[in-house]
Amino acid sequence: MCGGAAHGLVLLAGVLRARGVHTVAVEAYGLHVHRDLLTRAGLRTVPLPVDGRGADTGALGDAGAVLLTPAHQFPTGVPLHPERRAAVVDWAHRTGGLILEDDYDGEFRYDRQPVGALQGLGPEHVVYLGTASKSLAPGLRLGWMVLPPSLVGDALDDPASRTPGVLDQLTLAQFLDSGAYDRHVRSARLRYRRRRDALVAALAEHAPDVGVTGIAAGLHAVLQLPPGTEQQVVRAAAWHGLAVYGLSMFRHPHTTSAPRDALVVGYGTPPDHAWTGALDALCRALP
Amino acid sequence: MCGGAAHGLVLLAGVLRARGVHTVAVEAYGLHVHRDLLTRAGLRTVPLPVDGRGADTGALGDAGAVLLTPAHQFPTGVPLHPERRAAVVDWAHRTGGLILEDDYDGEFRYDRQPVGALQGLGPEHVVYLGTASKSLAPGLRLGWMVLPPSLVGDALDDPASRTPGVLDQLTLAQFLDSGAYDRHVRSARLRYRRRRDALVAALAEHAPDVGVTGIAAGLHAVLQLPPGTEQQVVRAAAWHGLAVYGLSMFRHPHTTSAPRDALVVGYGTPPDHAWTGALDALCRALP
Structure with a gap:
């Protein structure tokens, strides 16, 4: 659990820096605040062109990680094309690069089968970032990460990892367990x-x-x-x-x-x- | 408001780094997790000897900032001697150094008049850090900082500043306003x-x-x-x-x-x- 996707990214930036990563590819259109976060944490961001098939994952260059919104590109709204999904997971396999999958509004798909998470294609190379900002409220600062097992220790060791309040976490857990969260989202x-x-x-x-x-x-x-x-x-x-x-x-x-x-x-x-x-x-x- | 003193220190470390500070003096006896936080944020920590008058503020050397527990040194328990209080505030005036005052258990003084905060002696050089960890519970992750006006913007600009949940903050505000917090602390x-x-x-x-x-x-x-x-x-x-x-x-x-x-x-x-x-x-x- 983390204090929203922003806090998750702060932790991941620390993990990346400790692993010697200097450059993170980001989508050419995306959230200013996420780019700023990475920059402030000492990482360089380089833009990937975004077109009707999502981010151009062929342009990763020497980036050590990539931040993507594969299900629903923010803000242009296109899903990442299956060929590009395969390409970026293949890139991660080949280079050891890390994919940060920001599923910022995963609860709200309307006309089609839910798009599968990229994380399912390469669980050992993808960090999945989820958030209650859209389904509940941004002010709650409640987010979560699904990390490759090899990164869990590094992320938890970071003293900065201890920030979301336990009452909010327990309340969310109860909300999920009771089925009320599902009813609310539907x-x-x-x-x-x-x-x-x-x-x-x-x-x-x-x-x-x-x-x-x-x-x-x-x-x-x-x-x-x-x-x-x-x-x-x-x-x-x-x-x-x-x-x-x-x-x-x-x-x-x-x-x-x-x-x-x-x-x-x-x-x-x-x-x-x-x-x-x-x-x-x-x-x-x-x- | 921040997610406990730890989160406040993460933000302050970023502010210090951006101002070109490399070294933070800390008490020779103190919290491992606070030293780690500063180190992970790219700052070096150097120890100040601690004796019966608190931390030896004459040993600040070329530090750009100092982290102190003036009211009740953690863990040795002595208050910082008035002469050393004056000396460290004078050091801050002369060098532009920043004093981080961790008042981790300020609610619990027993046999004497409350010790005044160092922050009162030099509000433009001291960041006061308070926490609800001792008065309520550490798991709440609720802390606060009183910053010199010149640092407020830098701290708030940091995207990592947005982590404590708003419900907990509003609940604490209500708890304070109603007088129930005071009754609880007494x-x-x-x-x-x-x-x-x-x-x-x-x-x-x-x-x-x-x-x-x-x-x-x-x-x-x-x-x-x-x-x-x-x-x-x-x-x-x-x-x-x-x-x-x-x-x-x-x-x-x-x-x-x-x-x-x-x-x-x-x-x-x-x-x-x-x-x-x-x-x-x-x-x-x-x-």
Whole structure:
């Protein structure tokens, strides 16, 4: 158990550094805070291009580890293609590299069979990172790691490993054992799926030219925008009272591919009574 | 708020490293886990001799920071002498060094006016570290820091700062606001004071030659032993079913002064019904 995925990454950064790793490949689009964490822990991050098949795992270069969101790339929303899954596990086998699999919203898959975890393909090379941030609340700081046995000792030995409060851990364990967590997740999944359907329907009606992707899972969608319009749409949305991010917000500073204009729209947060109004505002802000 | 003093130290280590600090002076007797934390974070620790006036703050050398337990040196139990308090604050003024004040059991002072925090003498040079580990429970992982204003931003910017769960924090805040925390601490202080008095009385009766120090505060006492007997007494105590530590357990590996033989006896843990029996066993184990 760790204090969210962020705390797990702090521990893993220490383990990697102790093993002589200097460079971690990350997705060219991803969470700023995760890149920062690795950098502050003394590791260099290099961006892997992200396309319609997820991160380009052929570009790993001399990285000693790679941080991926294979089930639902954050934020572009695509699942990692089976060929790339095989390739990255093969890379780990060949080089001894470590794969950090961030399954940040694993509870929320809608239209298809759950995507298997990469961890199942190479348990001795993959660290699986899960979190209660999406299923319960980010403020709980509850996450977990499934580690290759060879790393468990190193991670636990780290004095910094002792941070999540035991009451929260015991409460979560009881929540899981009782079946109440499963019931909560099923009901939340249905609620989020309805919101997603409403988002897709509203876009089809009011902004039929805007492509929407990344909707098979998770709590956000990516709306493709005409080139050069991203900043202007983000500003228009703010003017309509919406806080949405442009895709450029998640871009690794060393990414060389051409920027893509898109809007990252989270649909988990607004309370039910505000959801229809938020959708209307979004449609008005779109080109 | 941080996840116990350990988490606070992890954050402070990052702040110190970012400011170019390489060496942290620590007390020659102290917590292994705190030294380890600093070492793992890339800092060197050097030991300050500890005597009857606390840590020798004249021996700071080229350290960029110093970790102290001024109110109740851990584990020897002495308070830091007023002259040394003034000296270390003066050192911080002159050199820009940072003082990390670990007030690990500040709630439990018995026979005297509370010792003022070092932080009051130089708020711009001292980080005060408090914890609920002794007043509530270590497993909660709840601690707090009072930082010089110039360090607050650096500490909060660290992505690793986000780990204590918000429910525990809100619960503690409510506990404080309601006055229940104060009532709990007062009643715990009375209980621990009675235990300490029973310990001192039992030693006076059954082992009058064993000096006992560090009893003005806290949840442990230090029993001075004849030279060369420490290991043998620790083993005898274990044979009587007691887990007590020898003072050598807390010694910095680079300490050059002659080792002192002593027993560190915590009296916070045994439940009330087991306390008298534990005292009897302790007296039987002593030389």
